[in-house]
Amino acid sequence: MSSRFGRRSFLRGAALAGAAGAIGALPATAEAERPMPVPEHVTFDVPGLDPAHDGLKVAQLSDLHVGPRTPPEVIRAAIEEANAFHPDLVVLTGDYLCHNPREVLAMQEQLGGLVAPTVAVLGNHDVWTDPDGAADALRGHGYEVLENAWTTVRLRGAPLPIVGVGDRLTKHEDVARAVRGLPPAAAPLVLAHAPRSADTLRGLGRPLLCLSGHTHGGQINLPIITPLFLHLVVHEPYVRGRYRVGDVSLYVNRGIGMSGIRTRINSPPEVTLATLRSVERRAA
Template sequence: MALDRRAFLKGLAATVAAGAALPGLAEAATRAGEDPPLQGERRTFTVAGLHPAHDGLRVAQLSDLHVGPRTPPERIRAAIEAANAFRPDLVVLTGDYVCNQRREAGEVREALAGLEAPTVAVLGNHDYWTDPRAVARSLVRLGYDVLENENTTLTLRGEPFTVVGVGDLFTGNARPFAALRGARRGGSRIVLAHGPKTADLLKLSGEPLLCLSGHTHGGQINIPGVTRVLLSALAHEPYDRGLFHVGPVQLYVNRGVGNAAVRVRVNAAPEVTLATLRAA
């Protein structure tokens, strides 16, 4: 179900308000400032049907970079450098490259330049809200492939590897079955989807899939025992961060790099992920 901008901001604002009401959290937010340290996360996933040549394949994931006034440009540049430092076989970008201004779509081209491995992207809700065509155009001009409810096959380590890209669920653009069409069962593949709840639709296929997503920022202001409840109840996002098993689907929710709505992160450090794929 598509949700509008108001519902999204309402959920995030409720999280922020709850955080401000807790003793000591405002002080923690002030200490965190606008530039909390970027963290590299290393995760290993067992992938059904993975070709032996892809056992150990390294996939770097960046999400929610939010080029604009709420994200320090130095953090975005550090994220690009961290992704390259992983020496990945593939880089995937899982949406929300802008915040809410059309000019930011043009700024994406400079801010996100420099990824050295083959790079595949999907769009997020902020991209659709702002100017999806302009955002996609900036990514394509950087040499990055942009998928919307489709898939592409690359040659990695000498064998075909398929990346499935699903449109943004939050804005009503997700067509997961169209995206999977032609991506053969039993082959090496992963799914990219900005919205974590896309996994609820993907599980209906009955296929074992690995889906990499973002969108939640790990709560951005993460209050243990509170933020997850608020995200689920108000923003209808039960998958806040990390790994979930949704039927046969392995879902990984990246905390993202940038900020939205507010400039601060608490207990939700920005993240660049290295996903290592292993054969079942």
């Protein structure tokens, strides 16, 4: 996104186009009335993955946006859905806040309860609003927060390296710093709020799996209208689902909450379960 208001302009424009009847009545309109999370299951072949992590289950939540536009029951349902996966690991890929520093209190009240080890990065709304408060709220729940850094989490008896990249839109992305000291043979899981961080990660020339969010999956998906705004206003080529960016496998989560308008069309909230598979073990 080229500016702080890029996505907001896109959503407003798409909503106006829809109101004008560009595509007529959509059956997905019900999402605006009951935007409950939808479970999504994806599997990734990860070169160099420790054999102990073959079949590792990673739950992803993104763009929770606590505040007036995201009902607490939706956030609660998302957390319960993530726990229901019985994951080995939970990752949070940014934008817990909307616009008001007082929303940090809502983070403290609503974002607890994830039972698996949890690692998080911040998003653009967190940086704009209160990055220190957001990070402290996450740590208060026992979640680790990465900012252009990496850590290891021991899962199934083996360490999994996890890289957290700073938010690209707010110019906090520093991939070189994030991977500094990472063993060359490591097969890390990368968390980056902005999908376009994959373009920078591609330059590392090593196989990576990157989980991101930010786009809300377009939030309002209208044929012709949405792609046009994405191209002309948002400048975002990675909107939802899976992409291949060089050696980087990228997954863009549709997110849970809403920070602008209160409507989702053809883009329901998402809780992802990513299953990691060892390429070498499957080939053996």
